[in-house]
Amino acid sequence: MNHNHSTPVFELEHVSFSYNHQIALRDINLTVHAGERIAVLGANGSGKSTLLKILDGLYFPNQGRACAFGEPLTEEQLQDDERAFAFRRRVGLVFQDPDVQLFSPTVWEEVTFAPLHLQLPRAEVVERAEWALELLGIGKLRDRAPHRLSGGEKKKVALASVLSLRPDVWLLDEPTASLDPRSQSRLLDFIGELGRAGKTIITATHDLDIVEEIADRVVMFCEEHAITGEGAPKELLSDYERLVECNLAHEHRHKHADTEHVHHHLHAAPHEHEHPG
Ligand SMILES: Nc1ncnc2c1ncn2[C@@H]1O[C@H](COP(=O)(O)OP(=O)(O)OP(=O)(O)O)[C@@H](O)[C@H]1O
Numbered sequence: 358m359n360h361n362h363s364t365p366v367f368e369l370e371h372v373s374f375s376y377n378h379q380i381a382l383r384d385i386n387l388t389v390h391a392g393e394r395i396a397v398l399g400a401n402g403s404g405k406s407t408l409l410k411i412l413d414g415l416y417f418p419n420q421g422r423a424c425a426f427g428e429p430l431t432e433e434q435l436q437d438d439e440r441a442f443a444f445r446r447r448v449g450l451v452f453q454d455p456d457v458q459l460f461s462p463t464v465w466e467e468v469t470f471a472p473l474h475l476q477l478p479r480a481e482v483v484e485r486a487e488w489a490l491e492l493l494g495i496g497k498l499r500d501r502a503p504h505r506l507s508g509g510e511k512k513k514v515a516l517a518s519v520l521s522l523r524p525d526v527w528l529l530d531e532p533t534a535s536l537d538p539r540s541q542s543r544l545l546d547f548i549g550e551l552g553r554a555g556k557t558i559i560t561a562t563h564d565l566d567i568v569e570e571i572a573d574r575v576v577m578f579c580e581e582h583a584i585t586g587e588g589a590p591k592e593l594l595s596d597y598e599r600l601v602e603c604n605l606a607h608e609h610r611h612k613h614a615d616t617e618h619v620h621h622h623l624h625a626a627p628h629e630h631e632h633p634g
Pocket residue numbers: 376377379380381399400401402403404405406407408453
């Protein structure tokens with residue numbers, strides 16, 4: 358794909374961000390082009406969710422510059438209602454913690470909120486909401502209160518509410534976490550379809566097993582909140598030393614009879630061994 362002549366979807370230059378005094382992002386440089394599928398990897402607390410929130414215009418850099426669609430992504434820009442509306446319909450974030458995202462009294466209202474807000478015709482609102490509920494298999498939850506659902510059910514409702522928005526740019530924060538296998542597999546198929554439809558998809562995940570399926574490029578955070586590596590999934594995932602260094606894989610030391618040796622593990626792999634005796 359030739360990206361050279363298109364305006365990038367996002368451009369971050371030397372972006373740093375702290376929550377009060379807690380540093381979360383350190384000197385981040387990142388350009389995302391339309392149609393790219395990116396996986397953001399990193400240990401707990403490395404800055405993945407914060408990065409997605411910056412890209413979603415929820416927080417703004419303390420230092421450096423963020424642009425979206427060729428325009429500055431700043432608080433001032435988003436105070437303009439028309440600009441904010443245009444931005445919000447193009448970019449959708451599924452939060453890691455659905456409790457932060459869900460606010461409606463019923464699942465149906467949650468899932469129809471975005472298309473109603475876009476002032477789509479009633480029939481299309483219903484069609485989009487039904488489609489989103491169906492894809493995630495949560496049609497029977499439609500009259501339930503989102504805050505009284507199980508963790509995985511909440512995550513599905515949060516996903517469905519962004520599905521019904523159908524943005525061009527998808528920011529997915531641990532989308533498969535707490536989903537059962539069938540829902541995970543449907544979601545992965547759907548992310549595949551989005552990619553083929555040319556959507557831009559940025560996924561923060563701990564699930565190394567899904568990275569090759571959902572991304573063409575990996576951005577890897579170190580525990581110091583900086584980007585330490587970028588590249589093709591195959592390349593980065595086969596670099597054990599770097600995975601261990603970034604706390605994405607760990608060395609597991611234990612004894613087999615008389616010999617001691619070290620196993621490498623991906624976080625995603627099951628941690629079971631045969632222990633003789
Ligand atoms: N609301 C907050 N107030 C203060 N510090 C915060 C807040 N949210 C995150 N942090 C801190 O910012 C840093 C980055 O957090 P972030 O949530 O971006 O990490 P993450 O990579 O998404 O981690 P995880 O894998 O656990 O989801 C961490 O040190 C974290 O403790």
